[in-house]
Amino acid sequence: MVTSITSFGRSGLYDWMIQRVTAVVLLAFTVFMIGYMLFNPDLDYQQWKELFECTSMRIFTLMALLSMAAHAWIGMWSISTDYIKPTGIRFLFQSACGLLTFIYVVWGIQILWGV
Amino acid sequence: MLVSVYRYNPEIDDAPYMQDIHIDIPGGKDIMVLDLLQLLKDKDPTLGYRRSCREGVCGSDGMNMNGLNGLACITPLSEVVENDKLVLRPLPGLPVIRDLVVDMSQFYKQYEKIKPFLINDTPPPAIERLQSPEERAELDGLYECILCACCSTACPSFWWNPDKFIGPSGLLQAYRFLADSRDTATTERLADLDDPFSVFRCHGIMNCVNVCPKGLNPTKAIGKIRNMLISQAT
């Protein structure tokens, strides 16, 4: 058993499952967004604002945002443990990724509830 | 034909180099790469490589032939030579001891980790633990592995984390014991594999399946381990 405290889930299995589930959420969000834009070719600000004022859309978007954060963290963590061998640099890289992800989540929520 | 061989003798050479040797195959026959190595060794006795059974059962002559891992003794020239040229290198990713001979310690250490033996804490029967033909059939495609390391040394995930990722060969063996009806340590075995590296570093690239000289499918076995982990956790 290889233990690693910086991974996301409690185990390799949870990381793996989270990665699959978040991928599905992100796919659904992307398909919805593309579909919405295709079916509303002359989308204006008012309509766009109304879309995001709707609670279900906020839930969906927040879900996509959190999914992206988790997905990106697990992905970047894996990549860093593959390719960055010096522990110090790897730790720095992981911290930067973590910080950036956190900033994006807070910023995203602010935008979402700011409309 | 032209053969380019990886040469490195740490006692004499500062760095590894490729040695180009022109050689005529007697009678132009389609011989095995291992036979070719013998011809090269006749010319230059300092060339080092491992071999034993010369018929694909001992797993000692795994090497990289024109970019593909395989057993030299059962690989005919016609299968790997391109434009009359053959490049021979040691198995990638493992430390080189000399020429085509690699240090397999890391590979064996991963094998050791999966406890490659039957564990059964029930009282032993008078004669032996019986299996039905169906239970025995579960081990087909698993027990045939000869530990040649062709698969693990072709796996990028093993190159990057040879100390943490078990690798295709070890995982195939892990599943061999998970699938054995006579083994009672399934839960403990699974618990040992449930971390982000041991199993989950496999990204399904399938290089392992591509090179296995015994035609085995480690990716499939890894998928089955993953399914066992999932059904145990949910």
Ligand code: SF4
């Ligand atoms: S399928 Fe998995 S074990 Fe096989 S080569 Fe790819 S990453 Fe390695």
Ligand code: SF4
């Ligand atoms: S699975 Fe195939 S390639 Fe891998 S060690 Fe076993 S026999 Fe060799």
Ligand code: FES
């Ligand atoms: S010499 Fe035994 S497998 Fe090739």
